[in-house]
Amino acid sequence: MSASIVNRYRYPFLFLTIIVFVAVWWVVAKIVNDPYALAGPVSTAKAYYQLFAQSSLRNLFITSIESTLLSIFLGFVLAVAIGIPVGIFMGRYLVVDYLVDPWINIWYSIPAIAFVPLVMNWAGLTSISALIVSFLIAVFSIIINVYTGVKNVSASLVEPAIAFGISKRALYTKVILPASTPNIMVGLRLGITRAIEGVIVAEMVFSVVGLGGMIFDTADKLEMSLTIALVIVISLISIALNYLMKYLDHKVVFWKESSALKRG
C-alpha cells in the first residue's frame, strides 16, 4: 500500500530525498568540522559564486568544461563512426570475426587507465590525449555489442526474409541491422559512460587539462569546496548525457521493452 503512495507521488518524494541528502551532508560536515576534509553545502554554494564571480577562475572553469566535453564527444563520435562498421563487418564475415575476436576480449578487459601513459607519449598532456583515451575506451564497448547483436539475430527473423527472396544486401539493411539496434544502443550507452570516466582519469593524471585536471588541482591546494562544486558539475553532466542516451534508446528501440543493462 505504501508502494502506491511513493510511486504515485514520485517527484515530490524524489525531491524530498535530495533535500534529505543535502541535510545529511550538512550535518556530517558540521560534525567533521574540518573544511579540508569535507566542505559543507554552504561553502560549496559559496564556491559556485566564486567560480562565476572571479574572472580568472571563471575563464579557467569555462575552458576546462569545453576541453572535457570536446574530448568526450569527439572521441565518442569517432568511436561510433569506426566501431559500428567494424562490429557489423565482424558479424558478417566469419574470417574477420575469427581474426579480430581474440583481441576484442583482451582489449576490452584492459583497465582504461592503462591507455593513459601510452597516449601521453603520443600527444603529451593535452586534450587530444584525453580524446584518444575516450575513443579507445568507447570503441571496444561499441564493437563488442554491435558484433554480438549482429551475430545473435534470431533465426525466426532471418529465415522468413530469406524465404521471401531477400537480397544479401537488403538482409543486412532491412533485417539484421534493425534487429540488432537494441544491442547497438547498449553499446553506445556503455561506451559513453566509460568514455566520460576515461577522460576524467586521463585529465587527473595530466592534472593540467579539463575538469578532471581542475578537480585534482583544487584538491591538491586543499580548496575542497571548489573540488566538490566541480565534482557536482561533472556528475550532473554525466547524468544528463546518460539520460540523453536513455532517451535515444527509447526512441530508436521503441518496439522493444527497455533492454536490461549489465552495468560495469
Add this chain to the structure above:
Amino acid sequence: MNLKSLKRKWERTKVERRNLVAQEVIVEQRESWIDLNTIQAKVIFTIVSILLFGAIWELAAKLINNHVILPTPISSFKALYLLIQNKIPLGAAGVGSFESMLLQTLEITAIGFLLSSAVGIPVGYLIGRWRAAEAIIDPWINALYAIPMVALIPLLYFGSGSLIPVSVFDYQGDLLPDVLVSFIMTVFTIIINTYQGVRLVSNSLVEVGKAFGASENQLTRHVVIPAALPDIVAGMRLGLGRALLGAIIAEALLSTNGLGYTMLAFQSILNTPYMVATIMVIAFIGFVLLQTPKLIERRLFKWKETERIKRGGNE
C-alpha cells in the same frame, strides 16, 4: 555405432545448436572457401590473428621509427622479460621489485573487491527487495551509475587524512587510501548489479513460491536468491575489473609503488618498452580477472545462458 554415423550425429546436433540463433543462415551467407565451423579452423585463425597483430605492430613501429612513441614488439617483450627478472632500468625513481609491485596491486584489488562485495551485495539486495520505494530508488541508481566515481578520488584522498584516523588501520600502512579508492570504484557496480538482479526476479516465480506455501525466508532462499544469483555473480565479475581499475588508478595518482605507479614512472623517463611491458602485465591481470569467471558462470548458470540466447540478448 560406427564412426560415420557418430559423425553424422555430431553434425546434426551442431545444426540444432546453431538453430537457436541465426548463425546457421548467416554463416551460410558468408563466403567460405574453407570450412570455418571446425575447432581446428578456430585455433588456426587465433594463431594467425596473433601473428598478424604482431606483424602489424612490428611494421608500424618500423615505419614510425621512434622508440618513445611505439617500441617494437620484440623490444617490448624483452623489457617484459627483464622486468620480471627485476632488471629495472636506471633512473626509474622508486620503482620496487616486480614481485612487490605485483603483490601490491593484487592486494589492493583483492581487499577492494572483497570489501565492496561484503557491502554491495547486502545493500543491493535490500534496496532491490524494497519494492515500496522503487520509484525513488531508481533515479538514484541511474545517477550513481552515470557519475564517474573517479572524480571522487581527490576528495577522498586529500581529505581522508583527517577524516579517518589512519592509525586504526596501521597494519595496512599507506595502502588504506588506495583500498578506499578501489572500494569506491567497485562498490556501486556491485550494488547496482545486485539491485537489478533482485528487481528483475519475475513476480510470477515469487508467486509460484507463495502458492507452494513458502515462508518469507524460504522465498528468499529458494526463489529470489537463486533467480538473482547469475546477475549478482556477473556483477561481481564486473566488480573484479573495477577493483583492478581502482587499484591502478589509485597507484597512478596516490601511491609510490604498484603497477599503476610503475607504468607512469617508466613513462616519465620515456622508457616506453618498459612502460608497455608494465601495461601488458596489467592487461594480462585484467584479462584473467574478467574472463575466468565467465567460464565458471557459463557452467554454473546454463539455464540463464539459454534464456539469454532465446531473448536474443547479449551481455
Add this chain to the structure above:
Amino acid sequence: MALEQKTVSTFKQILKIEGISKSFVKDGKKVQVLEDVSFEAREGSFVSIIGPSGCGKTTLLRIIDGLVKPDSGKVLFNGKPVTSPPPKMGFVFQQFGLLPWRTVRKNVEFGLELRGVNPEEKKKIAEGYIKLVGLEGFENHYPHELSGGMQQRVGLARALAIDPDVLLMDEPFASLDMQTRELFQRELLKIVKGALPKTTLFVTHNIDEAIYLSDEIVLMTARPGKVYEIIKVDLPQERWKEDIRAHPEFIRLRQKIWKFLESQIIEKEMGENESGKA
C-alpha cells in the same frame, strides 16, 4: 468401482466461493475485474471456468488460492476462510512457472522441500509422480531442455506431489497442439477422477475441453467478470474409456456455450467501439 461410488456418494461442498469482487488500479483508473462471483465445488468434482479473455479468470484462481486478497467476499475451503495459500491446494500455472535453475526432479520436489519432508521420502514421492506424468528418464533435465508439453507435465507433477485435495489449473493445455492436448485431457481425467481423486478447478478458453472434462461449467461474462450461468454436464463418468465428443448432449452444450461466448465478445467489441468514439 469403489472410486465411482465415492464421487457419487459424497456431496460435501469442499470449496465455497462467496461474493468475490476485485478491482485493480491501472494508469490511475479503477478497473473492476470481478463482480460478485459465487459458486461451489463438490468434493471430487471437476469444475471448469470459461469466459472471454481478460474477464478475470486468472485473478479468480489467485484469489481462491489466497495469493491475492479480494476487495469483498470470501473463499471457504473445508468451511475455513482462505487468507494465504492452503497446504492442501495445488496450483498449475498458465506459463508453467517452473524454476529454471532446478532439474525436473528438483522442481517436482519443490513443494515437499518447503514442507520439510525428509530427503529419501521426498525423492521417492517425486519419482512416483514423475513416472505418473510420463517423464521417466528426464529427472535430471533442466526446464529449458524440455518441450512445452513436457514442462507442463512437470508443473502438474509438482502440484500433485504435495498431495492436494484441490487442484487449481490455469489454462494448463493452452500452448499444446490438438493431439497432445486431447491426450493430456484424457491423462488428467484418469488421474483426478481415477488414480488420485481430486477436486479440480480448471480455467480454459476451449469449449470442447471444458465439456469433456467437467461435471460443472462456470460461464463468466466479459469484464467485469460475473457468473452468468453454472451448467451441469450430464455425461457419463470415466470419460476416458469412450469417446463422448459425439454424444448429443455434448453437441447441445457446445452450441449453447458457443452462443453465449459469441454474444459476450460481440458486446465487448461494440462497447469498445462506442467508448472509442466518445
